[in-house]
Amino acid sequence: MQDVPARHGGGSPLFSIIIPLEYHRGQWEQSWLGWTSQTADKSLYEIILVVPPEFKGREELKALAGDEARLEFTDSEHDIGLCAFGATKARGSHLFFTESHCWPEADVIEQCIRAIELHPDWAGFSCHSIPICHNRLSKAEAAMYQADIEFGMTQHPWRKVLDQCFVTRRDVYWECGGLRKELGHFAEWVLAAAYHARGHTIGYLQEARFHHYYIGEIGELKTFTLDFVEGEIRYLGEARRDPGSELLEVPVEWVEWVGFDRSLARAAMNALAHYSLAGRGWKRPGEKLRAFWQWGTLALCGDLPARLAARLAVMQAQAGLSALILIGSSEAIAKWMRRYIASLIHLQRLECIRRLRGQAGPAARFLGDRVLGQAGFHALESSAGHSFRWSEPQAAVRIRGSEGRNIVRIRSPALRASLREIGPHFYLDGARVGGAAIAIGADVYTIELDLPASGTAILAWSCPLLRGIGDTRRLGLAVESIEVSRDTGSSIQSEPGQQSRVVAGPLKPD
Template identity: 65%
Template sequence: MPSPQAEPDAEHPLFSVIIPLEYHRGQWEQSWQGWMSQTIARSLYEIILVVPPDFSPRENLSALAGGEARLEFADSAHDIGLCAIGAARARGKYLFFTESHCWPEPEVLALCVRAFEDRPEWSGFSCKSIPVCHNRLSEAEAAMYQADIDFGMKVHPWRKVLDQCFVTRRDVYEECGGLREELGHFAEWVLAAAYHARGRVIGYLQEARFHHYYIGRLSDLKTFTLDFVEGEIRYLSEGRREPGSELLEIPVEWSRQDNFDPALARSALRALVLDGRAWLNWPQETWRGVRRWVGPALFGDLLARGAARLVAAYARCVLTVLARAGSPETIARWMKLYIAALIDFQRLDCIHRVRNARGVPLQRLGDQVLAQAGFNAAEIWQGRAFRWSEPEAAIRISVRPGRNVVRVQCLNVRGPVDRIGLRFYLDGARVADRSIAIHEDGFELCLELPSSGAATLAWTCPSFAAVGDPRRLGLPVVGIEVASDAQPRDA
């Protein structure tokens, strides 16, 4: 690898520094000066300014950059898209992604040269981000995001792509699929997961320091979180199975979206109402179940989205007032509450729009399970993945007309399955006990199913009280299978 004093090659520079001029926050000239002040030979790196259509100080670009930068004009209006365009047109061995409201200290590129020489196992690395704040909200914003950055760089096993200051071997970047504009800033997580899944190591070079300007404006924060969430939901809705996709955490709003299916909610509610044991033995818990399901049964996700919107709006109002008179600690706390509430609402809203537009692929409990309501997120117990149902749950299954066997496989978490006290309901009618076979690992139901191609199976059971777990827990389900014309096992 060439050192900073190596002979330059104008056609093949060592680094391509890619600066998208979107979201420059009035700092793009300072960013430019930072790159022009690098201590390595200027011939070792090219600067690519990727210009969006609406860049207002466009007339100053040529005068400022002169012949020191390549100007690439693009139709994209998103900085991830601009970065992808810059990478496609770059000539360097290493791609250096940054933002136009960030500026490097003079020795950054020299430190990068040395890092690639000393750490050949690194396919790329992120540099250290130093916040620059100018108001109370920007201080709280910086504290929140810096905590997340530090976690990613120092604790998390793979989430180490930071587009403020990320440098990578070009061939590895291309091998891993690059940045995808349609995913917004969620593309950083997708790219980082792809590196990790392929065994490519991303490091953290703390000595290479960048200054990052935080705007401290709530409208910009809202725009940024929506951009991330829309990319996240778009990626999940594609149902991709590619290296790294299994590493991305599934948000709870996504995994529980069938809970707002009105037909399934009505099935769970009907099963609870029909189960006379519930009203006699567990009246308080039964009323909790009724309150749980009546909203989704009548309104789908409307009430949940409305409540989430109100929580986010309230947090924003409080934060707006605190920005003028609150203590730094109080502002920081409400900043986190606002962002969490905003993300929750935006996820619910994005999922609602995606479902209405084209439906969504989900990791449900079986290939024949079309939808499932009343289930918690997947978890692991003794090495096996499963989902807790609630004491009332409903699934819509794909069936063939006539006799079918439905197998509900469970874990022995709450005791032997024959003591759980389940009652099943098929399309609103109770399943006779003689049609249910109990095994060590679950239940088999021998059912005569309609010719419609789909049926709804609901169940109720006593609530399971787990120590330190506030959730309403019912059945620990591993998977559900539907077999046509199959014989159940001997009980």
């Protein structure tokens, strides 16, 4: 193994071990001892201690490190920011990211050198994390996170970056954008997705073992989840299309957020009211009343009821968890901790999205680049070779086109019936769209619309209710995309396979 560094030239080490000294949980000295006790030749690695501005014990740290480590000082106060800064100072061909509340076993460097030799196809790899617990909550915390780590390392197709102990070729790290400090711990997922999208393999080295200290405090759980969620929502708000961005799952709160737009809710309720007055609607009045209640509540209150319910769920879960820590069984503590984390993430997403409101328009375009917002849509799903979102029987979208005449194409696979049989009524800024402006094809509604000077308007529709088998949702149209373009002709042009007949309304009653 001693010939490995010779290939890197210039006297540079093989590894740059980057240790951020934030969140050390009182374990940084233990971490330091783990690194200075490595059995591998010390010329193979350098240790970079990245020190945040408020780190206590700087003089003790300098005395302890001596000539065995480089100290780098930065204004960043977050582990990810410290790691990102440390990477800019590294000289090794491989970066080794870890945390200061983790410590390696003595043969970790040797195991990593062996892995590089045996797996030249690996652009990076994560090591094996062993939990260190000291109270009942830390045991439950470790069980939950270790299960997630194990799933990521052994089953998930790309979520392989574990910042407790992650080794990567330095050139690939920079090629994939590196760790973005503004994303907090969500930056790990973004980086992992970028590696996968660019065709780089991240391995899992179980032989290299790290001990990870779990603190077991409710406040720390809250801080960590908020950090992750803030990064997640900030990333979604950027609407970036970097390699790997398509792999990151959009949380349901982000999809539902646009439905809290009061003006869109009013447009959907207006569509429901006009549709009902036209003699259309559900056979059961109770369904109609529930729809009026739903849209009326959203139109009046926006996301307030959802946020209040989420906050109440967090309070209940935290109270239950706190009581169980004192008197409950280990199984009960684990169950309620998962409940607490889930409710906390839900609330934090709603709050972060609310703070981002007004900046997140581009990222909310789930149905096309010309759709600025939408209300009344379910999550993305696939069926019969189509990827689409079911709308509710009433839905509304804010579209942007050009001033004057535009063509709007709502692409909708005919999964429930032919589009002609469904026969939705369309409304532009509250006014019914005339039948002469609508053409119905095999899988597309093509509509001529006159948009105002701003080029922005709200298009809403109402259609009969569909209940799927074993599905409690209220379904309307299956929508693949909504396209808006300037009208370059004098009338609606039929597309291949389209029925050219223009119809004025639904041909089949409820």
